[in-house]
Amino acid sequence: MTNVQDVDPIYQLIFQKNNLIVVCEECDGRGLAFSKDMFIVNNVETNLTNDNRPLATLPAGLSIRPSGIPEAGYGVFAERSFPKGTRFGPYGGEISETLDNWSYAWNVYGDDDSFKYYVDGYFKNNSNWLRYENCPRTVHEENLYVLQLNNEIFYVTYECITAGTELLVWYGPDYWKDLGLQRKPEDYQERFKEEDIRYVIENTITENVHQLYTYCYKFFNQTPFIKPPGKKGTFDKYCFNDGSYQVCRYRKCNENPCTNQTDCKGCEGYCLHLGKYFKANEKFKHVDTKNTCVCNEDGHFGCTIYDQFPEHICS
Ligand SMILES: C[S@@+](CC[C@H](N)C(=O)[O-])C[C@H]1O[C@@H](n2cnc3c(N)ncnc32)[C@H](O)[C@@H]1O
Known part of the structure; x- marks a missing residue:
């Protein structure tokens, strides 16, 4: 068990006031101490x-x-x-x-x-x-x-x-x-x-909050991500789902179940997570590699400790 004071002087400054002891079990995998x-x-x-x-x-x-x-x-x-x-x-x-x-x-x-x-x-x-x-x-x-x-x-x-x-x-x-x-x-x-x-x-780092999840990226007019029509290449590209932007990693778009890979409307029943598609009821690991997520029929997915409705955070 390592006291945060031994890990980083800045954390000492932050946490001593609140009498929080951060132990090494709570490090984030890269050797950085943090509070839960x-x-x-x-x-x-x-x-x-x-x-x-x-x-x-x-x-x-x-x-x-x-x-x-x-x-x-x-x-x-x-x-x-x-x-x-x-x-x-x-x-x-x-x-x-x-x-x-x-x-x-x-x-x-x-x-x-x-x-x-x-x-x-x-x-x-x-x-x-x-x-x-x-x-x-x-x-x-x-x-x-x-x-x-x-x-x-x-x-x-x-x-x-x-x-x-x-x-x-x-x-x-x-x-x-x-x-x-x-x-x-x-x-x-x-x-x-x-x-x-x-x-x-x-005083900002004292809230006990649940980690949150959103299931798509939004990009706006980011030219590097728009693959020129008809051209082969490694660019990422947009998918559209209900009018909103989502982006698939081009490499992984091979796994896109849509027939037209730039149109995600036919993807109902699938969940998109970081450019990868998962079938309804399929289990997969979240990007944080800790949470197990399950794809729901409606195209959203739920994860072990992730909350899909973050609005309460600012209330
Ligand atoms: C670290 S970059 C931020 C990203 C940048 N906006 C971009 O599109 O690449 C810093 C540069 O962003 C611009 N910038 C950042 N804050 C600004 C501000 N308040 N007013 C005007 N330009 C700003 C300046 O050109 C600055 O040199």
Whole structure:
């Protein structure tokens, strides 16, 4: 049994206040300690090393589409609720000690708080979906906090996120020096009615929530995923089901039971999970590899500890 204090100083800071002891049985399989009260959203694993990589790593319940911030390019949106204290990540990218372009890079710090290296998500082929998260213009838009754990960068929600909200993380004071985007301690006080942002974080990770599940990805106008008509290739492609977007991994679309693979309307009775189809009553492992799920006749599936109706989270 390992006390969290031995594992990571940041967790010590977070959990000591709440007198929570995190033991190694509660590590997330990658050596990271976490509380059972923290909601972990892991990146989707992929072997892709081309520009589709960031989208292939996007967890269910999120989408990448044009940002609500003018001129900001793409952004990441919640497609369902995420409770406060939800941890996304880690941020993917090249580890380097120098940078040509700092727009997608985070600093990673050593034990003594000195700069260690950058994790740079500039190149899509070795990055992941977190590279698309934009920076809030004001403290009122901000809904994510950056957490470094064991040399990796994570984003944690410090409030409940409802469907349709763009996920926005403050890049830090240096990033926007020239554009004049800055934060003062008073801004946080006004927003959170607390003196110290750390206090807000400490109090986000105390909710005991059930892990949740959504069964399709949503992408909007993501050209890398649209396979040119009549062309062979390894692009992923869209399926349409009741007018909503779903995406199948092209490789796995061989398993698509539809006769026309771009039309999922004929797939009733099947469940789609991460681009794979399952027949009604068929059992399969969820992407987290822990939960057993069963496909229902209506095309939805239920998993051991997953709740299909997340609305209560923000109530
Ligand atoms: C880490 S990337 C975020 C993803 C980016 N929007 C994209 O489509 O690839 C950082 C870049 O996004 C844009 N960006 C992020 N937040 C912004 C904001 N509040 N206002 C304007 N541009 C923003 C800037 O171009 C910035 O250099």
